[in-house]
Amino acid sequence: MCWSLVASATDLKAHSTEVKHVWIGGQVNQGVWVWSAPWIPVPVHKGKKDSFPPWCETGVDPATPCLNLDRREHAKPVMYGLGCYNKQPLRLRNCTNPGRIAQGKWACAPAQPPYSQSCSLECEPGTVGFGTRNMRCSKTGWSGLDDSVAFPKCLRESQTGPLELTPSTDLK
Numbered sequence: 001m002c003w004s005l006v007a008s009a010t011d012l013k014a015h016s017t018e019v020k021h022v023w024i025g026g027q028v029n030q031g032v033w034v035w036s037a038p039w040i041p042v043p044v045h046k047g048k049k050d051s052f053p054p055w056c057e058t059g060v061d062p063a064t065p066c067l068n069l070d071r072r073e074h075a076k077p078v079m080y081g082l083g084c085y086n087k088q089p090l091r092l093r094n095c096t097n098p099g100r101i102a103q104g105k106w107a108c109a110p111a112q113p114p115y116s117q118s119c120s121l122e123c124e125p126g127t128v129g130f131g132t133r134n135m136r137c138s139k140t141g142w143s144g145l146d147d148s149v150a151f152p153k154c155l156r157e158s159q160t161g162p163l164e165l166t167p168s169t170d171l172k
Helices: 002-014
Strands: 021-029 032-035 066-070 077-080 104-108 118-123 127-130 134-138 141-144 153-156
Touching: 118 127
Parallel strands: none
Antiparallel strands: 021 032, 021 066, 066 077, 104 118, 118 134, 127 153, 134 141
């Protein structure tokens, strides 16, 4: 699950808000890479051509146990000495404007109490929405209400190819 989020990190380059690095919840615990809570070990396949994770063969400094991934070189770890239990700095936490969407727009309901604004992606006629289409502002920033981790897009059929609907009986 966490690795899927990392794989979609290439979309961070195109995002309107500057993000230098992202703490992905990995940290070293007694020399073993684990995902934070519930402390599941990260599978490591050292010595293979496509080593996973790419940072597993580098040395670890006990003073910098939190794993962050660099925005430009996603396989390069960025580690620093801030305790992993501290809140990690991420500029998206303040729920700034979610940004412009080509061939679409965000329709946002006004916020009453703090951290309650919700937004839905509205695509222009003749386009189809992909990725995160519903978001809500929370104390930790924008969070998707659907299960997608992909950045939202509105694409014309010419960009996606023809969309064919098949009867549900064909899915068996």
